Amino acid sequence: MPQEKLTSLKEAIEMVPDGATVAIQNMATQSAPMAAVRELIRQGRTGLEVVALVGGIPIDLMAAAGSMDRFTGAAVSMEQFGLCQAYRNAVESGEIVVQELSETALNARLGAGARNLPFLPTRGLIGTDLIAINPDLVMISDPFGGLDVVACRALIPDIALIHCHRADRFGNLQMEPTAVWPDIGIMPKAANKVIATVEEIVDTEVLRNSPERTFLPGFMVDAVVEVPFGAHPTSFNPRYGYDTAFHHEWIAVARDPEGAKLWMERYVYEPDTQEEYLDRVGGVSRLEELKRWEITE
Amino acid sequence: MPQEKLTSLKEAIEMVPDGATVAIQNMATQSAPMAAVRELIRQGRTGLEVVALVGGIPIDLMAAAGSMDRFTGAAVSMEQFGLCQAYRNAVESGEIVVQELSETALNARLGAGARNLPFLPTRGLIGTDLIAINPDLVMISDPFGGLDVVACRALIPDIALIHCHRADRFGNLQMEPTAVWPDIGIMPKAANKVIATVEEIVDTEVLRNSPERTFLPGFMVDAVVEVPFGAHPTSFNPRYGYDTAFHHEWIAVARDPEGAKLWMERYVYEPDTQEEYLDRVGGVSRLEELKRWEITE
């Protein structure tokens, strides 16, 4: 019987100190640990360096709330919903500093972090302006006489925040095979601590029926929290689609600090529980629509 | 409708030239592409550099047949059945040259080959005698001022030989999730060509039912051949266990060139088809035993 990792969202997020480097699973409109991100904001965390492959609405909310002052990743976009306006404003005004990496360079930095190596190389980015401005990237020669490579310095996030389909109370994490893109391949392995929210907690025996779906063993996980619809308003394939109306609602207010503040009150600060949050986003009937992937507007 | 990759074992193996670097999926007593290895021997291939993570009976047979003059990998052993005697004799007499790598160093060499990088680093092997004697390994410093690493030169096998559970005729390859250890994680991605034998050819629609089990897309595969029990006498989890008696039979003759030659005639050269080979190893009743994993002797 391994160590118990089940806890509350509040306690889990209290593990994240101000100024921490927090890696967030995300991809434009997919699979973000949104309940965890809202709790981070609610707890008033500041000075975070947020790491994401492609960040969407979680980045925008943290930017609007003043939680983060650095972003490290490959892109920030909500795809068809457009740019993240609060993030964009904060970058343009110098409040958020961006370390922009190509995908292979981010993978190399995290891969080195996971494998206890000082760096890993890539051949991406060569010829771009992104190398010279980044102290964590440097061209080195090949000791075997081949082409030069870009050495990418190891990145070890303090915390990885991820959302998964199921786990047992010991933190063994499973994902459905259809959720393949968001960055769970290397991010949680690189981080010093892993906090996972999951759609459901199940008995360990359930996991033993499909051990190939467990992608992180419990001993690498520090906290696991049951949060149904924990990725809303992003999609969580195959369970539910992204919430188009909710994204639009945010975008409509994101440019306006006053409007954003009211919106944040309503959806982030006021709801004490995930149930209350889900009620405010439309309750059961809305969630049923999302489960049917009614997303083409 | 993608390109057809289905062919005969004979035609597939004819793609391997003398002197080629051939990477072979294997692990002591597990998952070796044995039918393909026998066909390589039957076709009289010589001068091969064989790459394997941990090689077992396929390495010993190729050593006995004089197919290979180089081995690159982490170990050669048939676990409880003991050392590979024909291989050992050939190494001790200088006929086979060994490039001995730790597992992370082999992974780094193949990983660099797969990713078109001149090298990848490891922190394994530092302090051992294995670095100085190997021109494909060299200590380099960390450009960020951290610890030195061992740069491992890219290894790109000409051919990867693997055995899988199923494929369609277009070469999309699937493995059951229980066969996780043998080196299919990087080897076939590093190689320039992939030849796969499979327990069964199925319709593409069957693969679409479990796309998460497809580990190599057809466009990366050059030939696929249906060979039931193609891994015999090694195990092919979960379908069948290794053949203890068969391993013992080989070991009993492996030290004696005359005995080995007779054995090779019987099991490698004479059988024209896989059916004939399976008859000689005991036919249906023996195969049924292996399917029940009756392996504790």
Add this chain to the structure above:
Amino acid sequence: MNDELSIDWTVDELMITSLSATLDNDDQACNGMASFIPVIAFQLARLTHAPDLVWVASAVGVDARPERVPASTLEAPLWRDSVMYLEQYSTFWDIVLKGSWLQKFCVGAAQLDRYGNGNNSVIGDDYHRPKVRLPGTAGLGDMGSIGKRLFFWNPNHNPRSFVEKVDFVSCAGWLGGGDEREQLGLTGGPELVITNLCVMDFHPETKHMRLKSVHPGVTVEEVQEATGFELLIEGSSAPETVVPTVEQVGLIRDVIDPDGMRLREFGR
């Protein structure tokens, strides 16, 4: 095969068929976010001249069969019925980097200069205090450097997108032109640019962007006016872009994209 030319084609369809024509039967193709034109072009190619083309939907789903083009080109409905799922870290990039596969990429850039260098990072002089923060380089910063053949598309050809010099190079094109790319050991590079006005390629020696064809109804002068640098124009005019066939238009409208998602690229 119905080779009859369409008489009621629209510019979105023309861009799709122009892109589709660049794809060969033995190609593999993949798409990123907000990529309706490429996604439809891949499917069209598979249904017409390149039946063996392997499409990796959203860089996830190999040989996917979506019911129709959905509102996002990066969400699960697009990779329905796949033969294989690629995982970003351990599979997708390993395949892309190997070099033998996925040799052509369709890419968009907020700014493109005369040598095909792309910018998706920032508008403005100061990278750290930009006038506009763009999404970021994502995979583009890799694709430009690792030997891929780049096919740019842009549904809104204008002088702010086609600029003398990009504010920031986040995708390596032909750099300063000539053999500058080669000197860095970079293979591949920008090959074609398809816009709502024309098709452009690059001069084989100077690597200067060159007018290849103008769409019917568009003049060479209009293209030059919409371009922020002097376009290389050989001869006194340019050939007309080949228009879609009746069959192609039918497939796009009725089979592949009945909901008209492609029009979103044109702000509709």
Add this chain to the structure above:
Amino acid sequence: MNDELSIDWTVDELMITSLSATLDNDDQACNGMASFIPVIAFQLARLTHAPDLVWVASAVGVDARPERVPASTLEAPLWRDSVMYLEQYSTFWDIVLKGSWLQKFCVGAAQLDRYGNGNNSVIGDDYHRPKVRLPGTAGLGDMGSIGKRLFFWNPNHNPRSFVEKVDFVSCAGWLGGGDEREQLGLTGGPELVITNLCVMDFHPETKHMRLKSVHPGVTVEEVQEATGFELLIEGSSAPETVVPTVEQVGLIRDVIDPDGMRLREFGR
């Protein structure tokens, strides 16, 4: 818990309980090929003092529950009922290298010298024309260098295994002793050696192999005679190795390894 000491223990059981005692409740442990002693020690620890220990069977199956110890410690029957499967390239080594997990490794070596350097490569002076070609370094060449704590076991303590100087270093131990390891930036290192005669550790300063305890019935002289280098012996004798309890012996014989696979390590 029955703490009564066994009176009919055998040396295989003594080696298993000695190894089991080195494992803590928050450890993760994994085994390689032909590793009956460690596999049984892990399971014994889980059933006694370290219930939370996570065992990764064959470096594949997390928290496996084999019915009994099978004839191979690297085949599927050992990783029955796992909670997770680790894949060698993409998962197992990523976890091992990270450093926070799987900190202790049980390893075997054909030769071991006074500083715990191991050799599984070749016997003889010439690496390229060896007298005996051994299996090869496999994961050992990594484990010695990446900060792991190494626990050696050897069921056949003899002067050919414990040598003055290994013919070839394929596993980095304390190298030349003292702070040589530290100077290379290597953490971890050899910690304990358990044989059929005794238990040995390493002097904290010199890193010289040191007698820690002798098994009941074995004399210090017998150990020294079976060792090809001068063993560090503090004082005039050595304590006796703690023998297994009745409960431990029962678990090994009746629950974990009823087929006696562990005896294969002793050539039986």
